Amino acid sequence: MKVKISTARKQEIIEGFYNLSKMNGLENTSIAKIGKHLDMPPSLIMHYFPTRDILISSLIEYILEQYLLIFEPITKELEEKKDIDLSIIVETLFSRNWNLLFDDGVFYSCYAMIFRNEQIKNDYRILHEKLRESLKEILDNNREMEGRDTTMLAEQIFVVVEGAYYYLSMIVDEASYNQKVDYFKKQVYDLLRKNDLRVL
Amino acid sequence: MKVKISTARKQEIIEGFYNLSKMNGLENTSIAKIGKHLDMPPSLIMHYFPTRDILISSLIEYILEQYLLIFEPITKELEEKKDIDLSIIVETLFSRNWNLLFDDGVFYSCYAMIFRNEQIKNDYRILHEKLRESLKEILDNNREMEGRDTTMLAEQIFVVVEGAYYYLSMIVDEASYNQKVDYFKKQVYDLLRKNDLRVL
DNA sequence: TTTTAAATTGAATACTCATTCAATAAAATA
DNA sequence: TATTTTATTGAATGAGTATTCAATTTAAAA
CATH class of the missing domain: 1.10.357 (Tetracycline Repressor; domain 2)
Structure with missing residues (x-):
């Protein structure tokens, strides 16, 4: 169960990233914008994806x-x-x-x-x-x-x-x-x- | 002749943009970086290409x-x-x-x-x-x-x-x-x- | 040469960016 | 319940962003 909440959050973030990129383009989608979109502080995103590069790699995986x-x-x-x-x-x-x-x-x-x-x-x-x-x-x-x-x-x-x-x-x-x-x-x-x- | 210098500069800027993008990726190539690369203040770039969007359109044309x-x-x-x-x-x-x-x-x-x-x-x-x-x-x-x-x-x-x-x-x-x-x-x-x- | 227009500069703008950090809240484990 | 681990927050960082502006240099037109 403990692991569940973190993977769900990760999934949520990636999907938010993807959906925002769909609308505004990948290059215009920042961590701050994802945070605002998901009603979540950017620091939480960085907690699950320590760098932007990791976030992008995960998006590509998705x-x-x-x-x-x-x-x-x-x-x-x-x-x-x-x-x-x-x-x-x-x-x-x-x-x-x-x-x-x-x-x-x-x-x-x-x-x-x-x-x-x-x-x-x-x-x-x-x-x-x-x-x-x-x-x-x-x-x-x-x-x-x-x-x-x-x-x-x-x-x-x-x-x-x-x-x-x-x-x-x-x-x-x-x-x-x-x-x-x-x-x-x-x-x-x-x-x-x-x-x-x-x-x- | 007067018009020549401006078209030459525009060409120079676009090519600088292209060459930097080749190395670092389009999304990582800013106007400031192009300026530094060409030894030229960013304001000069904006003089010839009033907005970033125009600059990108011109790059695509090129x-x-x-x-x-x-x-x-x-x-x-x-x-x-x-x-x-x-x-x-x-x-x-x-x-x-x-x-x-x-x-x-x-x-x-x-x-x-x-x-x-x-x-x-x-x-x-x-x-x-x-x-x-x-x-x-x-x-x-x-x-x-x-x-x-x-x-x-x-x-x-x-x-x-x-x-x-x-x-x-x-x-x-x-x-x-x-x-x-x-x-x-x-x-x-x-x-x-x-x-x-x-x-x- | 004088006037006019274009080219160039450098400093300043307000804003957004990824990232860090210490503090708190919540949940899992013992 | 007490303790430890995980999740979440909010504020702060400094660097980078596109863009603006007034001032200056250079070149063309008169």
Whole structure:
């Protein structure tokens, strides 16, 4: 029980940090502001997170956890059905769930830190490897994928998904947004059925 | 002449801002620090860029200009040769020129701002559209591409390139870095020669 | 040369920042 | 219950922040 109150507080602080960053941007979210937001003196925040760097590391940990969660529904479904229709995967990857569950502004602000912090870079890499491994497992469980290089396939599919999310975030116009999504979905479907072509 | 000195100073300030951000991160680069770096009082910086927001907007303008420059060699070569081998394009897209000419940390820090600033979002979108249009033009000038939907193709190729740069930035291990690059190059080559498959 | 405008300086502003500290309150352990 | 550990508070620190302003130097226009 003693440990419970401290972890709950930590969680509360991280979530407050995340929510404020969502609104004002990570770079404009100070410890004092988090304190005001949560009705808590800044010194209490520093009690649980001794330095700002530690606080940010914890935020990133939290964000990457959340990010991984988005993929969980598919993984769950796989365990039950043992053989998922591939179109469900594609549609899920391109559904806007990611954006809704998740703030891309904070995500990319944190992402930008990988270029100056090896630890953060490593955390990000591990997350992205996990996502690819999950997809590979799902593909391996599909009979249509027999004989395919599913490691490569998972890499190639995710590179489209990640490129798409990067690029689509700039597109406001709904019509062209939808058209581009169609392009990218088609691209992934082509990847999935490409084995006819392997001779080349 | 009178106007020249002011534009030169502005350029100097922006470049100082960019270079410091490269080292310390955008969020840690203050006007005072830029001033110290350039041996110039902060008030002079504020004379040319009345607010920090304006300074940041100008930095982004500068960055996007640089980004566009990377593609210029290809466009130049096109104008001369009128018919470029497609492999040159692919190799150029995946060459590490981009990273060398350019700091991804600053780029993504700025990118993260598109989620809270419509103007910046718009600037980024326009840049990315330009890149796609350049590629489309190059493809259109290639006889192998006759009858192909080069608009879609340019979108699909760039989504791979952008996804790749996003993802590869996390990869330190050289062997796996190279393997992934191979995957993505192959993916683009497949896109380029895919027309055999159009029946499906 | 005189006048006018732009460039540059340095000091001062009020504010926010992360962090420290000693004191108190609450809870867990003995 | 008494004691020890943990949680919480509020005030204070000094350094850093963007921005303002009046004064001065430099250069262009007349």
